[in-house]
Amino acid sequence: MTQTKTSPKLHHETTVIKSAIISRLIVLTLILLWRTLLSPYDTSAPINPNCLSNNSSQPNVDLQQQQHVLLPSLGSAIESSIVWDSVYFVRIAQCGYEYEQTYAFFPLLPLCISLLSRTVLAPLVPVIGQRAVLGLSGFVINNIAFVIVAVYLYRLSVIILKDHDAALRASILFCFNPASIFYSSIYSETLYALFSVGGLYHLISGKDVIAVLWFALSGFSRSNGIINAGYFCFQTMHQAYDAVFLRKRAFLALQVVVGGALRCICIFVPFVAFQAYGYNNICLGHLPNNMSPWCKARVPLLYNYIQSHYWxxxxxxxxxxxxxxxxxxxxxxxxxxxxxxxxxxxxxxxxxxxxxxxxxxxxxxxxxxxxxxxxxxxxxxxxxxxxxRKQVTKDGTSLLPEEYKLSAKxxxxxxxxxxxxxxxxxxxxxxxxxxxxxxxxxxxxxxxxxxxxxxxxxxSPGTGKRWGYIVWAYSAAYFLLGSLLFSNFYPFT
Structure with missing residues (x-):
């Protein structure tokens, strides 16, 4: 009996994992195909100047290793795939935050790339070179994380939708989503999605502490991760309402509000800490005339200034x-x-x-x-x-009974x-x-x-099939278009 009940979920999870892996393999294959058939619009991807840090020995060592790698063509191919914002993430992982505008890219992905390249993938440095290993680390991290995101989305969908088939359809759609190229490239979208969707899953599973940690990590990967605090604000708002107006317990409401505020603060911490880190590196120790304008603001927010000034x-x-x-x-x-x-x-x-x-x-x-x-x-x-409930028809039956009869549906x-x-x-x-x-x-x-x-x-009855074709056509078009344009350094999104 137990096996019968759990088998649909297990079967669907397996399907989701297979779909996620297949979609990533298709994206990577398309990247290789388009890179082989077409010439990139910008050929500057392999350029990698020395780091600006005071420790000049490390860049020289990297250059020496690059000159004596066993498979230089493979290393060059990997480096050529480091395009658009990927250049920033790999550069930060290699050299740290060197320029003011690099602080627009949050540190979680560069830290993960640096860690993986110095541990598991470190033996590949003599084979393909240091920068190629950094790029390979980014690809490995994001493609593995994508599979995990797909599983979390399915589990989240099962709980909220209470429909295994609908959850499966939604998860497979995500596996082939229009922005797929970014989830298989060295971008922060994948880690952000992992900790946002994963945090939401843990929240609805009643694991508030884990949810706070995951949402905080989402804010450590992208600035918009702090918006995830809104889920706790929403929950706190309803808990406080119940405590004050329904249960008549003011002290309980105070506890709820304080607890919700502390959870939100924990989610804000990574963002605030990173802004403080940028302020310490860019503003402190400089004369007022040499400071960037944002350093002199009453509330110095580096991220807002970078987005406005540079982009x-x-x-x-x-x-x-x-x-x-x-x-x-x-x-x-x-x-x-x-x-x-x-x-x-x-x-x-x-x-x-x-x-x-x-x-x-x-x-x-x-x-x-x-x-x-x-x-x-x-x-x-x-x-x-x-x-x-008082809205009734002439024969005394409710106007809305059929719509609300089955809450599970x-x-x-x-x-x-x-x-x-x-x-x-x-x-x-x-x-x-x-x-x-x-x-x-x-x-x-x-x-x-x-x-x-x-x-x-x-x-949906009637036009559901037609809308299904439209959604899949849109996803497939952007799936192919993104892999073609993005991988060859053409503007996409």
Whole structure:
């Protein structure tokens, strides 16, 4: 009996792992193919000047090793694949933070690359060279991490959607997502997705301490990791509401608020620590006239200054006619995000617009994942749900019984999806109004609601099959286009 119950999940997990591995092999094969058939737009990838550190012996040793490697052609091929932001991550892993603009790239991935290249892959240095080993370390880390992300997404989806088949569809969609090229390159998206999705899984599993650690690590890999603190803010808000208004325990509410605040602070620590590290290296010990402008600010935030000064990031600063092609490039992922949010808000307005405070009692089990309802609190929410339950037809039957009858079948429309929807909405708005909009494809690609919604509409009656073709066509087109353009140093996202 036990084996029968667990076999679908185990079988699906195996399928997800196979799909993730196959998708990574396809991406890497396409990279090799396009690099072989086409000439890169920029051939400067192998250039690697000496490190600027005072310890000049290390660069010379690296150069000597590079000149006497056993397989120089293989090492050169790996180095040629280090393009775009990958150059920064490998350079930081090799030389540390040398320039002000390099602080836009958070240290978790460079630290992992450096650690792996100095331990497990260290014997390969005489074979392919130091920089090639650093690049290989980045590829190994991200491709292995991607498989783990896919498994976490499946497990998370099973808990929230309560549907193994829908969870499987969503996870396979993620394995072939439009930003796949970045998950197999030396970019921070993979580690960020690992610790964001993994942290969310641990949070809904009741492991708050582990969730805090994972969310903190997501903030150590990318700046937007601090937004994951919003999940704890959401949970704390509902716990405090229950404590004050439903259970009439003010002291318990205070404990809840303090506990939630401490968890959020822990998630902010990596970001703040990295800003302090940059301030110490760039600002301290310099005369005021020689300081960078951000050093003199009341709240010196290095990251905001770099994004604005070097990359022109800011509210509505990208709204220019010449950037229209980039808006078109990002339009599919932004449209999918907008549709997922609007669809949820339209079909579940009582949940969406009340931020879950007036979730129908049929949603209690799924909502408890984030709202942390007390066992006896369902009756206390009668006032919120009274109006909905009093809506009856002329024959006295409820207008909404069929929609809420089976809470286990709510899937994408369950109350537990709401915090993820709000998170996606904030991220999508940031990508559209503040960032370089073409980055939205990879910026939003980790977000679970995108894949839950796509999985949901694929099984919708009527037009579901057509939408399924559209979603898969979009993913396949960007999958191929990304591997072609990105690997040959052409702009993509």
């Amino acid at each position: 022109g990031v800011g509210f509505l600063r990208y709204f220019q006619v010449k950037q229209l092609p980039n808006f078109l490039l990002a339009s599919p992922i932004l449209s999918l995000a907008l549709c997922s949010i609007v669809h949820y808000a339209k079909l579940k307005p009582e949940i969406f617009f009340s931020l879950g405070f007036c979730a129908p009692p049929e949603h209690k089990d799924s909502a408890a994942v984030f709202f942390s309802f007390a066992e006896n609190s369902s009756n206390s929410r009668e006032n919120c749900n009274l109006k909905a 709510q899937g994408y429309l369950s109350a537990a999806v709401l915090p993820c929807i709000l998170h996606l909405g904030f991220m999508a708005a940031t990508a559209f109004f503040v960032m370089h909009v073409q980055v939205a494809t990879r910026f939003l690609s980790f977000s679970p609601p995108l894949y839950w919604f796509a999985s949901y509409i694929m099984k």
